[in-house]
Amino acid sequence: MNIGDQARQGAASGHVVGGWDWPGSLPQTGSSEVILEVHDLTIDFNSIDGRLRPLEGVSISVSNGEIVGVVGESGSGKSTLSLALLGLLDSPPAVYTRGSISFQGTDLLKGSMAAFSKVRGFKLGMVLQESIEALNPVYTIGFQMREALEVLAESTGRPIKKEEIESECLRLLAELCIDNPELVLTKYPHELSGGMRKRVAIAMSVLERPRLLILDEPTTGLDAYVQNRILSLLKRMSEEYGLAMLIVTHDLVLASRICDRVYVMYAGRILESGRASQVLREPLHPYTRVLVSSVPEGFSDSPDLPVQSGEPADVRKLPRGCKFQERCPLVRERCRMEEPQLFLLPEDRTSRCWLMESGIRTYP
Amino acid sequence: MESAPILELTGLSVVFRTHRGILRGLAPSDEVRALDNVNFEIGSQEVLGLAGETGSGKSTLARTLVGLYSPTAGEVRMLGRTIDYRSREDIRYLRKNVGIVFQDPVGSLNPRLRVKEIIAEAAIASGMPPVERKQRVEEIVQLVGLRESALDAFPRELSGGEKQRVSVARALIVPKKLLVLDEPTSSLDVSVQAQVLNLLRDIRRKLEISILFISHDLRVLKYMSDRVGLLFYGKLVEIADTRQLFNEPRHPYTVELVSHINDSGSSSSSSPVEHKPSATGCRYSQVCPSRFSRCSEEPPMYSVGPGHYAACHLFESEPSSGKLSCGLSQLSAMADRENTSN
Ligand SMILES: Nc1ncnc2c1ncn2[C@@H]1O[C@H](COP(=O)(O)OP(=O)(O)OP(=O)(O)O)[C@@H](O)[C@H]1O
Ligand SMILES: Nc1ncnc2c1ncn2[C@@H]1O[C@H](COP(=O)(O)OP(=O)(O)O)[C@@H](O)[C@H]1O
Ligand code: SF4
Ligand code: SF4
Ligand SMILES: [Mg+2]
Ligand SMILES: [Mg+2]
Numbered sequence: 001m002n003i004g005d006q007a008r009q010g011a012a013s014g015h016v017v018g019g020w021d022w023p024g025s026l027p028q029t030g031s032s033e034v035i036l037e038v039h040d041l042t043i044d045f046n047s048i049d050g051r052l053r054p055l056e057g058v059s060i061s062v063s064n065g066e067i068v069g070v071v072g073e074s075g076s077g078k079s080t081l082s083l084a085l086l087g088l089l090d091s092p093p094a095v096y097t098r099g100s101i102s103f104q105g106t107d108l109l110k111g112s113m114a115a116f117s118k119v120r121g122f123k124l125g126m127v128l129q130e131s132i133e134a135l136n137p138v139y140t141i142g143f144q145m146r147e148a149l150e151v152l153a154e155s156t157g158r159p160i161k162k163e164e165i166e167s168e169c170l171r172l173l174a175e176l177c178i179d180n181p182e183l184v185l186t187k188y189p190h191e192l193s194g195g196m197r198k199r200v201a202i203a204m205s206v207l208e209r210p211r212l213l214i215l216d217e218p219t220t221g222l223d224a225y226v227q228n229r230i231l232s233l234l235k236r237m238s239e240e241y242g243l244a245m246l247i248v249t250h251d252l253v254l255a256s257r258i259c260d261r262v263y264v265m266y267a268g269r270i271l272e273s274g275r276a277s278q279v280l281r282e283p284l285h286p287y288t289r290v291l292v293s294s295v296p297e298g299f300s301d302s303p304d305l306p307v308q309s310g311e312p313a314d315v316r317k318l319p320r321g322c323k324f325q326e327r328c329p330l331v332r333e334r335c336r337m338e339e340p341q342l343f344l345l346p347e348d349r350t351s352r353c354w355l356m357e358s359g360i361r362t363y364p
Numbered sequence: 365m366e367s368a369p370i371l372e373l374t375g376l377s378v379v380f381r382t383h384r385g386i387l388r389g390l391a392p393s394d395e396v397r398a399l400d401n402v403n404f405e406i407g408s409q410e411v412l413g414l415a416g417e418t419g420s421g422k423s424t425l426a427r428t429l430v431g432l433y434s435p436t437a438g439e440v441r442m443l444g445r446t447i448d449y450r451s452r453e454d455i456r457y458l459r460k461n462v463g464i465v466f467q468d469p470v471g472s473l474n475p476r477l478r479v480k481e482i483i484a485e486a487a488i489a490s491g492m493p494p495v496e497r498k499q500r501v502e503e504i505v506q507l508v509g510l511r512e513s514a515l516d517a518f519p520r521e522l523s524g525g526e527k528q529r530v531s532v533a534r535a536l537i538v539p540k541k542l543l544v545l546d547e548p549t550s551s552l553d554v555s556v557q558a559q560v561l562n563l564l565r566d567i568r569r570k571l572e573i574s575i576l577f578i579s580h581d582l583r584v585l586k587y588m589s590d591r592v593g594l595l596f597y598g599k600l601v602e603i604a605d606t607r608q609l610f611n612e613p614r615h616p617y618t619v620e621l622v623s624h625i626n627d628s629g630s631s632s633s634s635s636p637v638e639h640k641p642s643a644t645g646c647r648y649s650q651v652c653p654s655r656f657s658r659c660s661e662e663p664p665m666y667s668v669g670p671g672h673y674a675a676c677h678l679f680e681s682e683p684s685s686g687k688l689s690c691g692l693s694q695l696s697a698m699a700d701r702e703n704t705s706n
Contacts, residue, residue, distance in 0.1 A: 073553040074524070193418065223417035223580035228624055250553050253583070294558035296587035299606055300411065304565060305558040309509075311523050312553055 035212050035244050036062040036085070041099035043084055046092060054080040054315050055268045058099070062212060065242040067235070069255035069276060071291070072265035073312035078248040079129050081265070082216045085246070086126055087116025103212070122155070125210030127201050129217045135189040141200055142185030145169045148207045172203045177229045198222065202230065206237065212244045219254060231258050252291055256280045264288050267313035267323040270342060274349035284351040286328045322354070330355065368444060369405035370541050370574045371429070375438035376402040377598075378424050398424040400598040401438065403665070406542065411568060411575040413589030413606065415582055415621070420595040422578045423467055426546040429576070430464045431455040443541065460490070463535030465528070467546040473519040473527060473534075480515040483533045490538045500537060507570065508533045509563060525556035529563065536567070543567075544576045549584065561588065582625050586610055591671070594618055596648055597641040600665075604672035614674040616652045646677070654678060 043055040054077045062068045072078055083089045085101060087108065101108045103124060108115045120126070136144060146165050153160040160168075173181035176199040189197060198218070205213060218234070219227040235258055237243045249255055255262050259276040264285065272285040283289045293306050310327040319325055322335040334354055343356040378399040398421045406412045416422050427433045428440070434449035441447070442461055448454045466472040473482055480501060487497045505515065508529040519527060528548055535543060545564070549557040561584065568575060577588050585592055586606055593603035594617065602615040613622045641647040645660040652659065658677040666679040 073555060224415075224582060224621060224624060225417045252554060291554055294554040296558070296561060296583050299586060299610075300565075300588055300590060302587065304562045307555055307558040307562065309559060311525065311556065 032063045032066075034061050034063050035104055036060075036246065037100075037102040038085065039100045039102070041081075041084065041101065042097040043080060043089070044095045044097045046095055052315055053097075053268060055084065058265075058268070058270055060246075060263055060270070060273075062244050062246050064211075064244050065238055066261065067238050067245045067247065067259050069259035069262040070246065070248045070265055071250065071252060071255045071262055073250055073291075075312050075314060076265045077268040077315070078250070078265060079216055080268075082126070082128070082214050082246070082248050085214055086120055086124065087113050088120075088126075121210075122208055123211045125205040125208060125213040127198075127205045127213070127215045127218055129220075135197065135201060135204070137189050139188070140185065141187055141189065141192075142169065145172075145185070145204060145207060148204060152208050168207075169203075172207070173200070175233055176200075176203055177226050199226070199230065202233075206243075209241075210243070212246065214246045214248070216248045217250070218247060220249070220251065227254070234258065252280060252295055264291070267318055268315055269323060269352065270350070271324065271352045272350060274345075274347065278347065278349065284345065284349065284356060285324075285353050286330050286355075287324045290327065322352075367408045369407050370410075370443060371576075372405040372441040373402055373438065374441070376425075376428070376435050376440065377437040378421070378428055378433055379436040397598045399428070402595075402598075402600045404593055404600060404603055406574050406576060409568075409572055409574055410591065411577055411589045413585035413592040414576060414578045414595065415580060415585055415592060416595030417580060419597070421598045422580075422595060423546055425595075426464060426466075426544045426576070426578055429458070429542070429544050430462050431458050460538070461541040462544060463538075463540040463542070464544045465531045465535050465546065465548050467550070473530060475519055477518075478515070479510075479517050479519070479522070479530055482519070482530060483537055486534055487537045492538065504533045504537050507536070507567065523556070524552050525559055528552065528560050532563070532567070536571070536573075539571075540573060542574045542576065544578070546578045547580070548577075550579065550581065557584075564588065582610075582621060586625075594621070599647055599675060601648065601676070602672075602674045604669070608669065608672050612669075614668050614672070614679060615648075615676045616654050616678075617648050618674075646675075648676075 038058060038060045041055055041058040042053065045052040045054060058077075058081060060068070060070070070078055070081060080089065080094075084094070084096070096109055099109070103119060106115065108119070135141070139147075146169065149160060149165045149168065169185060170181045173184055178184055178196065178199055184192070184196070184200070189200075192200065199222075202215075202218065205215075213234075215234075219230050222230070231254070234245060234247075238245055247255070247259060256276055262273065262276045262279050263270050264272040264279065264287065266287050272279060272283065272288045274284075279288060280292055283292050290307065296305060308327060308329065313323060319336070321337050321339050322328070322331070323339070325331045325335045328335065332354070338354075340352050340354045340357070342350045342352045344350055345356060376399055377397065380396040380398055402421075402425070404412070414422055414425070424433060428435060431447075431449065439446055440449075440458075442458055445454075445457065447458055474485075477485070483501055483504065484497060487500060492500065505512075510526065510529045510533065514522060514526055514530075519530070522530065531548075548564070549560050552560060564575070564577075565588070567573070575588075577585060579585050579588075589606050591603065592606050592609045594601050594609075594615070596617050602609065602613070602618045604614075609618065610622055613619045642650045644662075646652065646655075646663050649655050649659040654676075656677070658680070661677075663675045663677045665673045665675050668674050668679045
């Protein structure tokens with residue numbers, strides 16, 4: 001198999017999300033308007049143990065209806081990025097050192113953090129990696145879902161009938177492969193398995209019909225079938241309602257199946273970006289090549305996977321120069337001295353590697 | 365397979381009875397059939413992959429194989445010896461021969477012990493003399509590719525990949541016949557997963573050991589296993605040689621799952637309805653696109669090719685060695701051997 005092929009095919013189609021009515025209905029076609037534009041975002045964690053920079057100069061954009069992936073190994077800064085975009089980083093230790101986050105044209109970093117709370121949960125939905133945190137432990141799932149729908153009805157000024165609330169909750173849970181949704185509504189979050197909680201968290205996040213959904217590891221730890229189901233559902237929502245998504249994951253196969261574009265992240269930096277099918281089929285950056293060749297392929301008599309030893313980067317001790325040098329099979333002298341910039345290449349691709357210097361032109 | 369199987373399961377069932385809280389004490393208890401009449405065997409030095417979605421009973425099987433759960437019905441035979449789960453002696457025999465790596469690498473390592481103590485613990489428990497133990501720790505640490513400095517560390521100081529290496533070392537410090545790996549890589553990054561998979565393949569080549577590899581990732585199972593079995597809500601629905609299973613899946617459930625990982629597959633957009641098991645008849649019948657009248661009866665395991673079995677009524681009239689009911693695993697095992705030896 002080739003994960004690039006899957007990228008082009010996209011996830012298997014699934015059910016339509018209930019008979020929903022997405023408020024503020026979108027221009028249905030060609031709404032390629034940018035909804036989220038992050039520029040040069042740099043975050044520091046300042047603590048008594050010193051300073052740590054989990055994100056350095058991150059620039060990404062997401063358009064309406066687009067599914068964008070941020071792919072990287074653990075510790076690369078993915079969760080920090082999603083929390084930063086939501087204004088949910090604990091401060092201290094976190095500090096927004098540089099950059100801007102523009103959501104629907106408003107810079108959320110200008111002024112107070114109140115700008116985040118105006119959009120978060122409504123226009124900017126989220127499914128955090130620790131999905132249990134999103135659910136209140138002292139209320140049943142049913143109570144929390146109903147409450148969310150009531151709040152929505154109030155804020156949009158469109159009343160929903162009690163039966164409608166009930167049936168929407170059930171339908172949404174069933175859509176996410178939840179067995180016996182009636183029973184699940186009566187449960188408390190701790191009574192559910194991890195996978196179940198994740199699905200409930202996804203259901204909760206779309207209840208409020210956001211315009212952009214940030215999902216941190218949405219299907220990690222779930223089995224193939226449920227994973228498939230969730231991907232179909234997400235894909236469908238994006239197609240039908242123009243819902244934009246930023247999916248943060250370490251799972252390349254997942255990214256290749258659902259994303260339109262991907263950013264590859266390492267040590268808090270974007271190392272490569274482009275259309276998902278291209279990046280994962282013909283990676284340009286040596287790091288992306290390592291990731292792609294690590295996906296097991298073939299039967300038990302196929303050769304061992306071509307991976308070198310070496311662990312994901314630790315932002316506490318990064319080398320000077322290219323941050324990937326210790327694991328890079330193509331490392332050369334210059335890489336140890338100077339960090340490459342993100343080179344802009346044909347077909348809207350970028351790659352942060354000296355080997356690309358002879359590419360077309362460099363990033364501004 | 366020339367030699368006798370290492371492990372044989374016959375009609376294995378594990379049923380959990382969960383009593384709900386005090387207030388509901390009067391209500392009848394819930395029964396969960398985590399495993400229902402499962403039959404298979406693992407040959408000498410064979411890697412058997414076991415797939416299944418969450419809650420299908422994979423971990424229950426793993427835990428039963430090291431005596432943490434007891435069968436409600438059926439038989440577990442280890443190296444030809446039928447295990448009596450009430451006998452301490454037998455459980456000890458089971459644990460002596462079966463090593464296990466648990467699903468959760470973090471929770472399964474004692475946080476208060478140093479890595480070398482964690483690894484040596486099992487050897488001490490087995491009564492291995494200190495001199496031999498020391499040498500064995502060195503050997504095993506080398507085998508799993510753990511850096512020397514990790515030996516004095518506590519688990520929390522290790523990366524995910526290193527923790528899994530420690531778990532493997534601990535499972536193998538006393539030589540085993542069967543290694544049970546319950547989702548050994550599902551919490552790891554792809555590049556680290558690749559390293560651990562390479563390690564496990566290396567172990568397989570170096571040691572004379574059989575492996576039960578449990579994972580819900582079909583890609584990983586395909587890459588690691590000689591044969592693959594699929595569980596659906598406690599039922600083994602299909603089992604076959606890996607190539608056979610991926611190239612010619614027979615059971616409708618397998619067909620669906622395999623279509624998701626195959627490249628050309630125009631991802632058969634089979635109606636993604638809820639995977640709710642049916643209470644009577646074939647468990648897959650609620651969602652099965654091929655369902656027909658017979659399906660209200662529970663299907664037995666039919667032989668659908670050499671060493672290839674599927675629990676589905678569609679194969680009732682297969683011309684091969686005929687149908688073999690689930691309970692007759694001995695027979696099916698014999699047929700299996702005949703089929704593979706010629
Ligand atoms: N100790 C227990 N008491 C009661 N029920 C249990 C117990 N252990 C497992 N179960 C139930 O048995 C069924 C099978 O669980 P098991 O942990 O074996 O699934 P699994 O296939 O390993 O799933 P996963 O992929 O999530 O690890 C589930 O319905 C589970 O809730
Ligand atoms: N609150 C925090 N204080 C200090 N360091 C942190 C904090 N949160 C995350 N980090 C560090 O920042 C780096 C990136 O972490 P994270 O964003 O969680 O990565 P990922 O989600 O890609 O696995 C890691 O080295 C992590 O240990
Ligand atoms: S800059 Fe050098 S070390 Fe970094 S990825 Fe490119 S070749 Fe490798
Ligand atoms: S027995 Fe019937 S319902 Fe079950 S898998 Fe076969 S065709 Fe489908
Ligand atoms: Mg994370
Ligand atoms: Mg399990």
